[in-house]
Amino acid sequence: SQTIHQWPATLVQPVGSPLSLECTVEGTSNPNLYWYRQAAGRGLQLLFYSVGIGQISSEVPQNLSASRPQDRQFILSSKKLLLSDSGFYLCAWRKAGGRYEQYFGPGTRLTVT
Amino acid sequence: AQSVAQPEDQVKVAEGNPLTVKCTYSVSGNPYLFWYVQYPNRGLQFLLKYITGDNLVKGSYGFEAEFNKSQTSFHLKKPSALVSDSALYFCAVRDGPIYNQGGKLIFGQGTELSVKP
Numbered sequence: 001s002q003t004i005h006q007w008p009a010t011l012v013q014p015v016g017s018p019l020s021l022e023c024t025v026e027g028t029s030n031p032n033l034y035w036y037r038q039a040a041g042r043g044l045q046l047l048f049y050s051v052g053i054g055q056i057s058s059e060v061p062q063n064l065s066a067s068r069p070q071d072r073q074f075i076l077s078s079k080k081l082l083l084s085d086s087g088f089y090l091c092a093w094r095k096a097g098g099r100y101e102q103y104f105g106p107g108t109r110l111t112v113t
Numbered sequence: 114a115q116s117v118a119q120p121e122d123q124v125k126v127a128e129g130n131p132l133t134v135k136c137t138y139s140v141s142g143n144p145y146l147f148w149y150v151q152y153p154n155r156g157l158q159f160l161l162k163y164i165t166g167d168n169l170v171k172g173s174y175g176f177e178a179e180f181n182k183s184q185t186s187f188h189l190k191k192p193s194a195l196v197s198d199s200a201l202y203f204c205a206v207r208d209g210p211i212y213n214q215g216g217k218l219i220f221g222q223g224t225e226l227s228v229k230p
Binding site: 032034049092094099103109 | 155164218223225
């Protein structure tokens with residue numbers, strides 16, 4: 001069966017510090033991968049998605065970036081965090097193809113102080 | 114453009130009563146529709162999907178959803194609510210045509226379900 005991991009689970013960082021969040025998927029190959037942010041409230045904002053190694057599509061211009069160095073690894077980064085980067089970050093994967101649902105990881109709670 | 118709407122921010126029901134969480138959509142072409150549930154400080158869990166076939170779709174934890182093409186709706190239902198069903202529920206629709214290999218989803222704003230004992 002497939003499993004998705006995210007770490008860390010929680011993170012408190014000062015403004016201006018760098019960020020690295022990691023997501024890995026087990027039990028599948030060549031998945032589509034996604035990074036979402038859920039701000040206070042409830043809406044989900046798609047930040048990045050990837051259909052393959054080194055292939056990153058950005059949905060929202062901001063000070064975040066994403067990378068996919070390996071088939072089942074997806075990293076979200078920032079060089080300098082802003083207060084507005086606080087939120088709940090969710091990674092998701094999907095089997096490549098037309099009809100499949102996305103499966104979400106447990107999330108990382110980021111607080112920028 | 115594809116879109117999905119959840120008209121109710123909050124739904125309250127008594128335990129044992131039937132529940133309905135509403136979702137309407139707007140798509141070009143055939144809709145691919147999904148329901149997810151989120152418990153506090155957790156990731157979203159997939160409940161069910163409609164791709165094609167029967168209009169009544171059965172999913173996890175006793176939930177089902179009814180696809181209504183004429184009303185462009187995909188309401189989530191459960192015959193008898195449990196206190197443990199209290200959570201945030203999201204409806205989603207696939208963004209774009211099937212050949213869009215990105216498989217992006219558009220999510221509604223969520224509906225908070227509260228089931229009282």
